[in-house]
Amino acid sequence: MVHGTHNALEDSRNNDIFISINDQLFPRNDAKISVFDSGYLVGDGIWEALRLHNGVLVFLEDHFNRLWSAAATIGMHLPFTKEELTAKVWNTLKANDMTDGVHVRIMVTRGIKKTPSQDPRLTISGPNVVIIPEYKTASKDSKEKGITLFTSTIRRGSPDYLDPRLNCHSKLHEVQALIQAIQAGADEALMLDINGFVSTCNATNFFIVSKGEVWTSTSKYCMNGITRAKVIEVCRKNNIPCFEKDFSLFDVYGADEAFVTGTFGGLTPVTKIDGRQIGDGKYGHITKKLNEFYESLIENTVKNG
Template sequence: TLAANNMRDGVHIRLTLTRGVKVTSGMDPRLNQSGPTLIVLAENKAPVYTKTGLSLITSKIRRPPADVLDARIHHANLLNSILAKIEANNAGADDALMLDTRGFVAETNATHVFIVRNSDESRASGDLATGRVVACPEGITRATVIEICAAEKIRCVEADLSLVDVYGAHEIFCTGTMGELAGVIRIDNRQIGDGKVGPMTKRLSNLYVKRTATEGVQVIDL
């Protein structure tokens, strides 16, 4: 797909694997008798979030627990996230922070969330925390940030984070394939830190850009 369309850089690829064509309508997987269908959607697309800082609201929509729908299963049923995004749109926010049914941070409607505590602006240092993978999927960008923290000797823990932790954070940023690292400056009309994208967020953003520029798998011949 990339070679046929001469797409080599700045391309976002979304892969969707379906059960394939059905012999008739219905939910029974046995009706899919032609084998799976792989959809490759490639777009020339820049990162979707501003680097000047995002505003979030806390959504009333909760992320379901694993016994309802395991978040580690990547699926196309995104109604839960879409409803939260509509809520954010109506509130004039960029995205919605979503909690699990216990009241802890899951993720936003589209990205994972990291908070920075004990921040020292002069050294762009601090401790990071991100929600446990309970009501949110595992993420490649999230995992990359955790790996970068380990390499740079930056303390980063996975924990149950409440809104108290979020509101009291010195910095907050989101991570995702199409957002990379994006700082958050307001949540529920509360200012985060000094109201600007913080030094740790900028430091990790730069490290992330350097890493992704030098690592990865070449998918087409240049």
Template sequence: MSAENQKHIPSTHDSEHDERNDNLKIYVDGELLPKQDAKVSVYDSGFMMGDGVWEGMRLYKGKLAFVDEHLERLYESAYFLDIDIGVSRDEMKAILKLTLDANNMSDNAHVRLMVSRGRKTKPFQDPRLSQFGSTIVVIAEHSVVREDTANTGVTLATVPIVRGLPTTQDPKLNSHCKLNCIMALNHALKAGANEALMLDPH
């Protein structure tokens, strides 16, 4: 399918338009910044190397669904990658609440929590070059699934890109490096599907 035709395939990440998302406050390392001013350094290891972990959560009726399970995976992934998040789980919950409250959110919101190894002194992969502590970013958006997607569902295409082995890139880690998933979705879109069905190496 041509690139032009792919533009008309609905994304599973689409949501109903909400003007409130134009004026969000984003949490960046202890500050709540207007959306247009929220930035990290070009030397940040997450931007430069995909060196970080993340979680995506939904807010329903004032509660983040499965928040303890999400934080368990976040902290386990960071431990596996030798990333010191720098705050406790309770402190992270407080950061999430602070961000939600700043945006007057109590229901139907999506939260993306991202933690990188932090800013580097030089643009190379050596993790010891990240010498300034972790970078923590929280993006919370008002998010309701598109009505047409809810009514019609989505289509899948089985793709040749497979999930990684634990000895290469462990798929159990929600790392910032999503390149294999992006490649898989590109294959699915070219096949006219909404999403990719990835198999394991076996």
């Protein structure tokens, strides 16, 4: 069984979901995209993932701000507004009668190519928009157990060739890092930046707790995580010292606690890194406290609509 931050409970309802492709709804098994799609051919696309809690798309504005920034970064014109994309998402959710416990993946590629090529001038359609909503609940057992990490030799890219803040379809380097970690017997990969400092994991952001302080990497070489930003926010609101800084594996191996953050799993404790136990090797006290603050933030967001 796969163990990691994206370990979800099985839900048979997902067998019969409808997926939106350019505003048309298709049963899961019939949802297909052209082999001439830019995302399929050259990874030319961007994406977002968000959660539906009790009828509210949580942190929607943050996610859409990130999506529009990604589109601007790769020179893709989005022929719809944020309000129009919100309506597309809700149409898909309503078609599936979904109100809670849902993970929504939005993928936007540059469009259909005339022929296989990198050249964006050979795109002959507007952007392709795919919306996949699934019932997904993170496994509580996995969260309590925590995950193990292995430090990959694959580095996070520099902003001048592939900015790590960009949620793009080109994920091969992260896949390679994860494969290394799996082959080493770990659940997921820890990735360093080009200077050898700790950056992120292959699919989540990374934090340590050291002597009551919470540390995470600078924003120079790490993913622009919404959950990462919210954890930093709740730290500051609750007077927990939190620093975005350069730190190395020297600091990591001696940390009291470690955890990772992501939209799906929230906060997930890390028990071992490179075979070394972190702290007590358990779900740490400060990590639990931060998780409670983060879940309260979600609850307040839902209450306020």
